[in-house]
Amino acid sequence: MQMHVFYSVRLALGLVSAATEATLVSAANQKLGPRVGMYTLMLLCVSSGCFNASTSFLPSTFSMYAITLASALVLLGGRHKAVVAISAAGVLVGWPFAALAAAPLVVYSLISGGFFHVFLAGLLSTLCTMVLSVLADRHFYGRWTSSVVNLVFYNVFSGEGSTLYGVEGPTFYFLNAYNNFNFSFVLALLSPSLLYIERRDYDSLPRKPNRGYPRLLVAISPLFIWVAFMSLQAHKEERFLYPIYPLICLAAAATIERLHDFLPESWKLHEYLSWITWWVKRARPLVLGGILALSYCRTLSLFHGYSAPMQAYRHLPPLNANTTSEATVCIGDEWHRFPSSFFLPSSHYHVAWLNDGFTGLLPRPFDPALGGTTAAPRHFNSKNKASADQFLADESLCDFLIELELNRDDRTYRSHNKESWKPVYELRFLDKELSPAKTRAFFFPWIWEKSNKFGTYRLLRRMNESASI
Known part of the structure; x- marks a missing residue:
């Protein structure tokens, strides 16, 4: 029953995301042409990055909804008050730092729509x-x-800094975006040149009608500002890039539609080179098809390589309906892949953390005896330092155990103790460290299986558990 709640929330979030993305596709269809709208829709539907971001219950996801909708309204034109109001609400409900991504949309609307009335709409939404x-x-x-x-105060003014939670290099987001969007991300980065191409076409004879690319550049500007800003930050996480995910698809779609126009204008009239322009123009479906195929391969790689945590908890046995006993599911260094308490069969189950060397803070349930959500756990701190209270001291209290076994000589796994533990469920898990990046990122049959290394993700049960479990 608890898992139904989890997926119901995901479904609701998916519907909200679908509504905002449908508005973006409709705007692209109206202002940039049916082909751009169709390309955008196809990229949104197949992108593994958009699929993950759209249904995540995260602040950055709510900001993504707002920025997607605001960008669509900018593209449609004449909705300046709505753009500012939606941007303000989305940033505050979601992630305050996403205000930087929404800034160009807000500034454009303030300038184009009459500052005073548009500002009042944003102020009212903010209040x-x-x-x-x-x-x-x-x-x-x-x-x-x-x-x-x-x-905002903790991350900007407290002096603690987000670097407490890990740091990555400046290329992290570029590599991550390529994994999630492959060549569509590369094409999206080329989209600003469409403004030059449109100007070139406008100045040539015969003149072509305005296709709205200056407004498109405003609509997708959060993409470039956000990627540049986030790449300069030391602490990086994939979810931080969520706010601009749909804009990557829109920018890539617009670039694909005008792909042939990136060739020199003189080639179109050249006796021997005009055929290149002709072929590039007709190769657009092949380019799009290749991107969609790679996106599908990325999704398959994620599913076959990393879905074990979502599957393992499904095999926890339900407790007897009338039992008063509780079962403890122990998790060590796999704490960061715990999907949520919704995956536990009932409220009689609870999770306990084992000390496997992690030195940071771990989440704890609110204690009803202390006031529930009104009382912060005593061991919480602003330094991201682990407390002894967050770990289960006596491992004999564990009824079930989640463990990932990898081929490491410096690790001792509890599952090797056959006298204490027996496997309930096992599934292979992609070993990121021992698998080449070029083969693990995308699922190519035979190559993926042969070139990558795998560990075993296990749900284990204590041999002497009580009969009620």
């Missing part, structure tokens, strides 16, 4: 959203506070 946010915080935390203000 209403902040009031609702503070009231919600007051209800759940039992005191007057603002989670939005606290988030």
Whole structure:
């Protein structure tokens, strides 16, 4: 039953995402032509990155909804108040730092729509959203506070810094975006040149009608600002790029549609080179088809290589309906792949963390005896330092165990203790460190199986568990 709640929430989020992306596709269809709209739709549907981002219950996902809708309204034109109001609400409900991505849309609307009235619309949206946010915080935390203000203060002014949670190199987002969008990301980065191409066509004879590419450049500008800004930050995570995911598809679609125009204009009239332009123009379906095929291969790689955590918890046995006992599922260094408590069969199950060397903070359930959400756990701190209280000291209290076994000589796995543990479920898991990047990222039959290395993801059960479990 709990898992049904998880997927119901995902379904609702998917519907919201579909509505915002449908608006974006409709805007592309109306202002850039049916072919761009169709290409955008196909890229959105097949992209593994958009699939993951659209149904994630994350602040960056809510910002993605808002920026996608605001960009669509910019493309349609004449909706300046709505653009600013939606951007403000989406940033505050979602992720305050995404304000930088929404900034060009807001500035464009303020300039184009009449500053005073558009500004009032944004101010009203900001005030209403902040009031609702503070009231919600007051209800759940039992005191007057603002989670939005606290988030900004901690990350910007507290001096702690997000680097406590890990750092990555400047190419992280480019490589990550290529994995999720392959060549469509490369084509998206070329989209600003469409403004030059349109100007070239406009100045030539016969003149071609305006296709709205200057407004397109405004609509997709969050893509370039956000990628550049986030690449300069030391702490990087894939989810931080979510706000501009749909814009990658729109920018790539517009580039594919005008792919032949990237060739020199003189080639079209050249006796021997005109055939190149002719072939490139007709190769657009092949380019799109190749991108879609690679996107499908990426999805297959994620499913076959990393789906074990989503499957393992399904095999936890249900407890007897009338039992008063509880079962403890212990997790060590696989804590970061725990999907959520919704994957536990019932409220009689609970999760405990084992100390496998992790030195950071781990999530803890709210304690009803201390006031539930109104009382912060005592061991929480702003330094991301682990506390002994977050780990289960006595492993004999574990009824079930989640463990990933990889081919490592420096590790001892609990599953090797056959007298204490027996496997309930096993599934192979892609070993990222031992598998080449070029073969693990995309699923190519035979090559993927042969070239990559795998570990075993296990759900284990204690041999002497109680009869009620």
